[in-house]
Structures are given as C-alpha cells and as structure tokens.
Amino acid sequence: MAFNYEERFLYMEDVSIREISKKVPTPFFCYSKRALKENFDKFKKVFPKATICYAIKANSNIAVIKTLAACGAGADVVSGGELFLALKCGIPGSKIVYSGVGKTEKDISLAIQNEIKQINIESAEELEAVNQTAIRLCTRANIAIRINPEVDAHSHDKITTARVTDKFGILWPDALELYKKASNMSGVRIKGIAVHIGSQILDLKPFEETFKKLVKMVKELEKNDIVIENIDIGGGLGVVYKYKEDKPVRTEAFAKLVDKYLAPLKKHIIMEPGRKIVANAGILVSSVLYNKKSGRKDFLIIDAGMNDFMRPALYSAWHEILPVRDWNNRVMKKYDVVGPICESGDTFAKSRELPQLEHGELVAIMGAGAYGSSMGSTYNFRPLTAEVLVDGAKYKVVRKRQSYEDMIASQLDLLK
Ligand code: LLP
Numbered sequence: 293m294a295f296n297y298e299e300r301f302l303y304m305e306d307v308s309i310r311e312i313s314k315k316v317p318t319p320f321f322c323y324s325k326r327a328l329k330e331n332f333d334k335f336k337k338v339f340p341k342a343t344i345c346y347a348i349k350a351n352s353n354i355a356v357i358k359t360l361a362a363c364g365a366g367a368d369v370v371s372g373g374e375l376f377l378a379l380k381c382g383i384p385g386s387k388i389v390y391s392g393v394g395k396t397e398k399d400i401s402l403a404i405q406n407e408i409k410q411i412n413i414e415s416a417e418e419l420e421a422v423n424q425t426a427i428r429l430c431t432r433a434n435i436a437i438r439i440n441p442e443v444d445a446h447s448h449d450k451i452t453t454a455r456v457t458d459k460f461g462i463l464w465p466d467a468l469e470l471y472k473k474a475s476n477m478s479g480v481r482i483k484g485i486a487v488h489i490g491s492q493i494l495d496l497k498p499f500e501e502t503f504k505k506l507v508k509m510v511k512e513l514e515k516n517d518i519v520i521e522n523i524d525i526g527g528g529l530g531v532v533y534k535y536k537e538d539k540p541v542r543t544e545a546f547a548k549l550v551d552k553y554l555a556p557l558k559k560h561i562i563m564e565p566g567r568k569i570v571a572n573a574g575i576l577v578s579s580v581l582y583n584k585k586s587g588r589k590d591f592l593i594i595d596a597g598m599n600d601f602m603r604p605a606l607y608s609a610w611h612e613i614l615p616v617r618d619w620n621n622r623v624m625k626k627y628d629v630v631g632p633i634c635e636s637g638d639t640f641a642k643s644r645e646l647p648q649l650e651h652g653e654l655v656a657i658m659g660a661g662a663y664g665s666s667m668g669s670t671y672n673f674r675p676l677t678a679e680v681l682v683d684g685a686k687y688k689v690v691r692k693r694q695s696y697e698d699m700i701a702s703q704l705d706l707l708k
Contacts, residue, residue, distance in 0.1 A: 294324035294573060295658075302616045302656055306685040309577055309616050313654055316689060318579040319596035320678040321665050323351075323690075325359055327573035332363045335565060338547035342561040343409070345389050347527050348374045350566030350662040351574070355681045355690035357381040360569065366409070368527065368564035372399035379406060389524055389562060391438055391488065393418075393459055400425045404433045409562070410522060412438040412486040414461055419474055426479030436484035436524055437471060439464045441505040445490035445498040445528065448607050454489035454502070461487070464505055471518050482518060484562070485509060488526025491567060496541050496549055499528075503553035510557055523554055524562040531571045533659045534610045543568065567662040574661020576601050576677075577616070580653045581632070590627050592649060597631030598638040599671040601657060601664050605637040613640065615647050616654035622647030629655075633672050665691070675699060 295304055302309045304324050312322065335344045345366040348357060352374065357367070358381050366387025367378035372395075378388055385406035393414040395403075403411050404426050413419045413435050426433040440461035443454050453460045462470055467485075474480050489502050506523060513520060529546060532538040554561060578596035585591075603609040613629055615622075625648045629640040640657060649655065668676055675694035680687050700707070 294327035295575070297618045300618045300620065302614060302618075304575070304682045307682045307687050309575075309656060310654060312680055312682075312687055313577060313579070313616075316678055316680055317693065318577055318654065319594075319600050320680055320693070321574055321576050321660060322680045322682060322687075323353070323356060323570070323574040323661055325681055325683040328356060328359050328570065329363055331569040331573060332360050332365060334543050335563070335569070336364060338543055339550070339561065339563065342563055343387055345387065345562060345564050346569060347564045347566030348378060349666055351570040351664070352377060352666045353679050353681075353690055354381060355679075355688070356570065357383070359681075368566070372396065372402055375399065375402055375406070375408070385409070389436075389486070389564065391486065391564075395421075397421060397425055400433075401429065404429055404431060408434065410434045410436040410483045410486070410524070412436050412524065413470075413474075414438050416462075416470055416473070419470060419477075419480070423474075423477040423479035432479055432481040434483045435474065435480045436482075436486045436520070436522060437462055437467055437474070438486040438488070439467045439505075439509060441487055441489065441502045443489050443498050443501045443505070445493045446495065447490045447492045447528075447530070448609075450607060451492060452490040454487070464509060467509060468512055468516065471513055472516065475518055482520060484520045484522030484524055484559075485513075486524035486526065486562075488564060489528055491528050492530040493528045494530040494538065494540050496545060499546065499549055500553070503549065507553055507557065510559070521560055522562050523557065523559045524564065525550065525554070527564040527566050527568075529565060529568040531567055531659065531662075533571075533612070535612055569662075571659050571662035574659075574664060576657040576660040576664060578655055578657065580649045580651055580655065582651065583649070590625055592627040592629045592646070594629060594631060594640070594655060596640075596657065596677075597633040597672065597674060598635065599633060599669045599674050600631075600677045601640075601660055602667050602669075603663055604640045605635075611640065611660065612658040613644060613646060614656045614658060615649060616656055619647050624648070633674075670694070670699060673699065
C-alpha cells in the first residue's frame with residue numbers, strides 16, 4: 293500500500309504528508325513512485341508482449357511520465373502538446389500512438405516526422421489530411437482506423453466514447469470502406485485498428501462486446517486483402533474511488549478476455565491505460581481554511597478548489613477525503629467540503645462524515661492522481677498547483693506552484 297497511517301498521521305510510502313506540508317504550501321498533489329511502478333508493472337506482467345502506451349492525458353507531469361517510461365511505457369497522446377511532451381520525456385516515436393478527433397496539420401506533421409507507431413484516424417477528412425501531409429513530406433504515415441464499435445460502456449455520460457452518437461472513431465459499419473480508401477493512398481501505410489470505448493469502466497461486458505466486433509472487423513479486412521499488424525484496445529479500466537463499494541475489473545481478468553478473443557488473431561496488442569496506472573498513486577493535499585455554519589449546514593472550506601481538481605465539480609465524482617491526522621477518538625461531523633472558487637459547483641463532497649477539523653488541519657483527497665493536475669486551470673486567477681513525487685523515504689517537488697508573476701508573464705507588455 294502506498295498510503296498508511298503511522299503514528300497517527302497519513303504517510304505516503306515512508307514520508308509523512310504532514311512533514312511535506314511544512315515545506316510545501318498546500319494545496320499540492322502528491323504521487324507515489326512505488327505505486328506508479330507497481331501499477332505499470334502489473335500491466336507489463338499480464339501483457340508481456342504488448343506495447344503499453346500510457347495515456348498522458350491522465351497525468352502529464354514529467355516526473356510521472358519519465359518514471360513510467362523507465363519501466364518501458366510508450367505513450368498514448370491526443371494533442372501536439374502531448375506528442376511533444378512524450379518525445380521530450382524520451383519516449384521514442386515507435387512507442388507512441390496518437391488519437392483525437394481534431395488533429396491539426398501541424399500536429400500531424402510532427403507525428404509523421406517522428407515516425408510514430410500509428411496515427412489513429414477518426415474521420416474520413418482526417419485520413420485525407422494525413423495522406424496529403426505525408427505526401428508533402430515525401431513519406432508515408434503509419435495509420436490505424438479508430439472504429440466506434442457502438443458499445444455503451446455504462447460509465448459517466450461525459451466519458452463514454454463509443455455510443456453511436458459520440459464524436460469518436462468511425463462507425464464500424466463504415467470502417468471497411470475507409471480502409472479500402474486508405475489502401476489506395478500513397479501517403480499512408482495501414483498498420484492497425486484501434487478502439488477506445490470510454491473511461492472508468494467497471495464491467496468486462498462492454499469490452500467483451502467490443503472485442504467481438506474487433507474480431508469480425510479484422511476478419512472482414514483480411515477477406516479484402518487488408519492485413520493489419522496492430523490491435524489497439526484503448527484504455528478505460530476503472531479504479532476504486534469509493535472504498536468498499538467500487539468493484540473494478542482486475543487487470544488479470546481483462547487480460548484473460550484479451551487472450552480469449554484477440555490472441556487467436558495473432559496481432560500485436562497495443563493498450564492505452566491512464567487512470568488505472570495513476571489514479572490511486574496520487575492524492576491532493578489541502579488545508580482547512582474555515583468552518584462555516586450556515587443555517588443547518590456545516591461547510592468545511594479548504595484551500596483547494598475546482599480549478600485544482602475538477603472531477604467532483606464536473607462529473608459529480610466521489611473521492612474519499614481523509615484527515616491527515618487520524619480519526620481516533622474524534623468528534624464526527626457531516627460536512628459539505630467546498631473550495632474557495634466563486635461557484636456553487638466548487639464542492640468536493642456533500643454531507644460527508646468526517647472528524648471535526650480545525651483551521652490549518654490537513655485533508656487528503658484520494659484518487660487524485662488521474663485527471664487531477666492535468667485538468668487543472670487558473671480559474672479565479674489561482675496558480676497551477678504544485679506537485680510532489682514521493683520515493684521511499686524521500687520526496688521532491690516535481691512541479692513548483694506557479695507564482696503570480698509566472699501567471700502574468702505572457703501579458704507583461706500590456707502593463708507597461
Ligand atoms: N485512450 C484514449 C483515446 C482516450 O481518450 C483515453 C481517455 C484513454 C486512452 C485513457 O483512458 P483511461 O485508461 O484513463 O480510462 N477526465 C475524465 C476522463 C476522460 C478520459 C478521456 N480519454 C475523468 O476525470 O474521469
């Protein structure tokens with residue numbers, strides 16, 4: 293376990309969160325290097341031959357990416373910026389896959405010039421743009437077609453991606469035609485097929501449905517003399533956010549399913565896990581600013597806001613909130629835990645039972661390693677949050693909190 297109470301205080305690995313907070317002002321994200329490695333190694337162990345492309349969008353801190361790259365991770369990127377970052381972190385193009393419905397010509401050029409493993413095509417017009425760009429660069433682009441298998445992953449509405457009405461991929465009955473078109477293009481090299489059906493999926497069924505359709509599709513392609521090398525099965529595996537309630541799919545069970553359906557096709561498997569690797573390797577540490585009694589409500593106002601961590605505000609996501617000093621013998625209270633942002637949605641939890649917490653006490657918002665800092669903003673002109681990486685008994689600030697000066701640096705000329 294990366295987290296534990298020792299001597300009445302919360303520890304990450306062998307470092308006391310309270311000790312970190314004496315040096316690093318809250319709020320800050322804190323990640324366990326050991327947990328990152330263990331989570332990645334689990335994938336490596338159950339998929340020894342696959343290319344595991346860590347989905348950088350889940351957490352784009354350089355220390356996190358480099359830790360995973362050192363374990364052998366490739367990268368799944370969805371923008372020119374993420375592609376640039378992956379390359380800067382030393383991930384070779386041969387281990388990078390690039391999805392996303394709105395790739396610009398500049399992003400496409402960068403991908404082609406770095407000979408990435410595959411550009412996952414999401415529309416007919418994009419295929420044309422990739423073809424033209426490659427021809428202009430006197431080369432061929434490695435491509436896969438991301439199909440939309442029309443499967444409802446039954447996750448949150450905003451993070452489900454493969455219903456017939458979603459914007460992602462090519463509806464699977466239309467895919468064959470697009471592959472045929474691609475096979476006649478001089479600027480592309482067909483490498484694979486890709487899917488990604490959503491995120492925080494807690495059930496194997498939607499994956500099973502998807503794999504069945506993938507098998508059909510690959511056979512159909514082969515009948516048409518279109519032979520692919522790679523099957524990119526995307527990310528999406530869910531994690532525990534609500535202790536004792538969420539029952540996520542085990543990576544091993546997922547691997548069995550891949551084995552059952554896809555192994556007989558004898559293709560190279562690519563996967564794009566994000567959340568499963570980083571979510572529970574990270575927390576957001578925040579201090580209590582005020583207790584506010586308002587009518588019948590008890591608000592606990594903390595110094596982290598929805599700009600630092602927007603999952604609760606955006607998806608009504610549940611995250612455990614733990615006091616950094618343990619629960620023993622403390623008076624319990626039901627709090628609405630809220631941040632300082634001027635929006636009522638800036639709420640981390642409603643009616644949450646917690647020990648009574650005083651000004652200056654620390655809380656840890658759990659499961660904040662994925663889609664936390666990477667979705668952070670400067671809303672209300674609040675600086676981007678600091679990030680800390682714990683490694684055994686040591687820790688390091690791996691992203692400094694922005695200063696106000698940093699925040700206005702790109703507009704300084706307007707103040708002259
Ligand atoms: N591959 C593609 C093409 C994706 O779009 C995503 C996530 C992943 C892989 C990684 O999925 P994962 O293994 O992390 O589930 N902000 C939301 C999640 C959005 C996911 C977007 N795509 C949240 O906080 O729940």
